[in-house]
Amino acid sequence: MSTVIDEVMESPIAISISDLSKSFNENSHYVLENIDLTIKSGEFFILLGPSGCGKSTLLSMIAGFIEKTSGKLIVDREEVNKTGSNRGVVFQQADAALFPWLTVKENVEFGLKMKKTPKSNREEKSSYFIELVGLKGHEGKFPKELSGGMKQRVQLARVLANDPDILLMDEPFGALDAMTRRTMQKELIRIWKETNKTVIFVTHDIQEALLLGNRIGVMSVGPSSRITDIYDIPLPYPRMFTDKEFNLFYQNIQAHFD
Ligand SMILES: Nc1ncnc2c1ncn2[C@@H]1O[C@H](COP(=O)(O)OP(=O)(O)OP(=O)(O)O)[C@@H](O)[C@H]1O
Ligand SMILES: [Mg+2]
Incomplete structure (x- = not known):
């Protein structure tokens, strides 16, 4: 049986990031340092990390809202230097959007x-x-x-x-109650499957990451945060908290933050 991972690994590259670093001003520390990441078209990629590690900063650079300090950031074979209609952003606070x-x-x-x-x-x-x-x-x-x-x-x-080919989602369900969040997660998986979009989804919730992502990039605590590990999650959808493999992944990922 082929999994989502088998399918997307055959796909073209949507986003290619190498040696990407960001500091907000010359004299301050790096928020992100030497990020390397390749995302294939059609992936549901999760950026998971603690508050303040630089998840929104990375997403904003991919969106073209803020400039990188150094390194390469390529979307659809073009270096990113501005926003573009191939990327759509969903913010945490719908009220502001x-x-x-x-x-x-x-x-x-x-x-x-x-x-x-x-x-x-x-x-x-x-x-x-x-x-x-x-x-x-x-x-x-x-x-x-x-x-x-x-x-x-x-x-x-x-x-x-x-x-847009690429959906950039910054903790979009963070402000929702648990039941609504669960419904939205299921809906998002359905929409993703129907539309074949590439999704980059930011969260600090391991359970949410495991319910949604076909890969999960774990970020280290900042400053100088990096993506330290990437997990392939070959579990079929819909995913269950009660599933044994789900729990094994949960424990392995949780261990990064203990
Ligand atoms: N415009 C800015 N100017 C200066 N520093 C900034 C700016 N934006 C973010 N930072 C700093 O960069 C770091 C990462 O911030 P970022 O918002 O990317 O974190 P995050 O992982 O999204 O956190 P959270 O989970 O709380 O949303 C923080 O230390 C923050 O203070
Ligand atoms: Mg953020």
């Missing part, structure tokens, strides 16, 4: 409108992605009328509507 004066539908269509996508095409896409994230019937609502989980779904639909 959504426009409060726009409805669900208008928020989802925002990027398409900026790109001057014709109205009929825009509406077709927004209704498809609104349905995909489970928000059908809520199109006319404003963000303040939605729960935290629903707002996160709007953010996800908006990013998906722009059709």
Whole structure:
């Protein structure tokens, strides 16, 4: 039986990072030092590490929001020096990402409108992605009328509507209650399988990492944080906390932080 890992390992390289370092100013220490990482197209890659180790900094460099200090950072065979439509970012706080004066539908269509996508095409896409994230019937609502989980779904639909090859997700479910988070994790796996996107997902939660990722990159405590180990997780989806192998991975990864 072929696993997700077998399939993606045949895929082209989506992101190639070598010797990448970042310090925020000349006289300060390196936040990240000598990061090496190759991500294949279609992977669900987890960046796992303690608070302050530099996960968001690394994701922001991949997104093109902030500049690297040194090293190589290549996305789709091009050196990253700005943001690009091949990368879509989902932030931890949906409130900061959504426009409060726009409805669900208008928020989802925002990027398409900026790109001057014709109205009929825009509406077709927004209704498809609104349905995909489970928000059908809520199109006319404003963000303040939605729960935290629903707002996160709007953010996800908006990013998906722009059709990036790569989804960069920074602790997107961190602010949600445990039950909603679990639902969103399942939905995200379903969407990932349906759309074949490459996903880089940041979390400091080992259980979440193991529920979602086909590989998990473990980062060391900063400063000068690095990806110290990468775990292949060949378990089928949906994954179960109760599974014996799941627990073995959990213990092995937990040992990095004990
Ligand atoms: N704009 C900035 N200027 C200066 N230092 C920064 C800046 N952004 C982040 N840092 C520093 O870089 C380090 C890594 O921050 P980062 O936000 O990437 O961590 P993180 O792993 O995402 O943490 P968390 O899990 O809490 O979100 C921290 O020491 C932080 O203080
Ligand atoms: Mg962060």
